[in-house]
Amino acid sequence: MEKLLQNFDSIFSIDCIIFGLNEGELKILLIERNEDPYKSWYALPGNIVEQNESIDDAAQRILYELTGLKDIYMEQFYTFGAVKRHPSGRVITVAYNAMIRLDSAKELKPVTNYASKAFWMPVKDMPELAFDHTQIFNKGFEKIRSKISFEPIVFELLPEKFTLSQLQNLYEVILNKELDKRNFRKKMLAYNILNELNEKQEGVSFRAAKLYSFDKHKYDKFFQKELSFGKD
Amino acid sequence: MEKLLQNFDSIFSIDCIIFGLNEGELKILLIERNEDPYKSWYALPGNIVEQNESIDDAAQRILYELTGLKDIYMEQFYTFGAVKRHPSGRVITVAYNAMIRLDSAKELKPVTNYASKAFWMPVKDMPELAFDHTQIFNKGFEKIRSKISFEPIVFELLPEKFTLSQLQNLYEVILNKELDKRNFRKKMLAYNILNELNEKQEGVSFRAAKLYSFDKHKYDKFFQKELSFGKD
DNA sequence: ATTACTTAGTGTAAAATTTACACCCTATAT
DNA sequence: ATATAGGGTGTAAATTTTACACTAAGTAAT
Known part of the structure; x- marks a missing residue:
């Protein structure tokens, strides 16, 4: 034990898959590395977890x-913990999914020093990553793909007000298959988690x-099971 | 310990929930700590991840x-990563579930030096843990409770040969509710992952x-979706 | 204003799945 | 032989899921 501690020099990091929807296309945020190893490769945004922050906080910080x-x-x-997943040392990483409204994001600002740029990459064109x-x-x-079949979780990707067709399109993009319009609308409205607005496109x-808008309050009522345990 | 920890960055550990079934009762393996903090409290078996082992390997080692x-x-x-989850320093822990056949387990042998004993605790009597x-x-x-509703994963808890009533009883214990005998058998046999043996109790x-026995080959055929990505 | 075009919006019947429910069978013990 | 304890079985109703096609409303071009 003692010996273990003395030799200890592993690193704990966070990597984030940040989804956004843009012109009907599903994209994720990537960075281009400007440091070895994998210099000039694309990678998921990530960083090291600091001593005084929880892993959830670290994920939030990276997104911010x-x-x-x-x-x-x-x-x-x-959590990915193969011994040699990082060529220069032992790095265990906790991976997070997030979804954001692209139109609400400010300009992308890669403040991390190991990245030369950050950009949105369409999921369907995903290259080999670092x-x-x-x-x-x-x-x-x-x-995410398996989760949305049970539970509607993708509203964060849409604007606050959206049409059912936009929602269906999003599902189709994620599931990579066509859905029946009538059945989709029937099912989605039956969840009773949307507010029909008195507005039109x-x-x-x-x-x-x-x-329509997403009603988080109604949502929580019907999907409480998933919330039965607190964070972290 | 305290002093040592302060000199180092985060520590990664593994904690395991090891389920076993004994006389129809679902139990998990606990240890009693013989070190501060939480001396003489019960805790999940766990340990530090070593430099040269993956987190999966570490989990296997602890179980072994x-x-x-x-x-x-x-x-x-x-993965649990709150800053102050461990009173003496930053410890991030990856949690694993495992299921074992109680009758195949050798005598329990707590070789970890921080545990004075290891024992099986019925899930229904679970005390406050460290x-x-x-x-x-x-x-x-x-x-596990939510997973078995979609996918049969509990065969590791039963003996190699088991009756449908034993299987149903196990489901009832895990889900904490009664199931209809005829519907249960119908559904379980429809999965087509069991071999009917020419033997009786x-x-x-x-x-x-x-x-009956569990047929892993048939199982893999029908539940491939869950296996689409490799380990780690 | 007519027409062409594009997406919005709607209902029903068939099929499949899930649920509810009760009795006889068989081996053992006395 | 009889009492006991769990083993084993089917069907009808309800619910959910699927398949499927036309009319409505607004815009744009002429």
């Missing part, structure tokens, strides 16, 4: 540093659709 | 040290039930 956004819901989905980040991305995306060159 | 069992399927379910281990246990148990003082 890159997007200027705070208090976004992020969900831890897996380290084991491709694997992390796959697992995180799969997690504007600026479209066709019949304007009704706008 | 306590039970003598190897190559048991363990599933990581959450550190945040009560919270970890709740989350892990909830994970022995040594019972009533009509002997047919024995």
Whole structure:
């Protein structure tokens, strides 16, 4: 034990998959590394967990540093701890999923010094990423994909007011398959977690659709099971 | 310990919820600590992740040290990283669930030096545990509870040959509710992951039930979705 | 103002799944 | 032989899921 502690020099980090929706396309935030190893490769945004912050806080901080956004819901989905996943030493990483409203994000500002830029990469064009980040991305995306079949969790990606078609389109993009319009609307409205607004789409060159908003209060009532334990 | 910890960065540990079934009762393996902090409290078995082992390997090692069992399927379910979850320093812990066949476990042998004993505690009598281990246990148990509704994963708890009533009883214990016998059998057989054996229970003082075994090959066929990404 | 175009919005019947429910069977023990 | 304790089985009703196609409303072009 003593010996263990003395030799101890592992590092704990956070990596984030930050989803955003832009012109109907699902994208995630990537950075381009400007340090070895994997210099000039694309990678998931991540950083080291500091002594005085919880892992949830670290995830929030990383998101804030890159997007200027705070208090976004992020969900831890897996911890990657293979011995040699990082070539220069032992790094265990906790991976988080987050979803943000692209239009609410300020300019991207990569303040981390190891990144030369941050940008949105369409999920369907995902290149090979640095380290084991491709694997992390796959697992995180799969997690979201399987989760939305049980529980509507994607409203954070849409504007505050959205049409049912936009919502359906988002589902189709995530699940990568077409859904039946009538069945989709029936099911979504049956969840009873949307507010029908007295407003319609504007600026479209066709019949304007009704706008809806997500009602977190109603949502919590029906999906309490998932909330039965606190954070961390 | 305290002084030592202050000199180092975060420590990663593993904590395991090891489920076993004994006389129809669901139990988990606990240890009694013989070191401060929380001396003489009960805690989940756990240990520090060493430099040269993956977190999965560390989980396997801990299980082996306590039970003598190897190559048991363990599933990581959450990582706990609050700043002050350990009173003497920063310790981030990855929590695993495992299920073992109680009758196949050798004598329990707590080789870890911080534990004075290891023993099986019925889930229904769970006391307050050291550190945040009560919270970890709740989350892990909830994970299993929600998972078995979608996917049969509890065969590791039963003997190799078991009756459908034993299986149903196990579900009832985990879900903490009664199930309909006919519907349960119908559904379980429809999964088509069991082999009906040409054997019956022995040594019972009533009509002997047919024995079944779990067919991992058939199982993999039907639940591939969950296996689409490798470990770690 | 007519027409063409594009997306919005709606209902029903069939199929599949889930639920509720009760009695006879068989082995053992006395 | 009989009492006991769990083993084993089917069907109808209810619910959920699926498949499927047309009309409505607004915009844009002529």
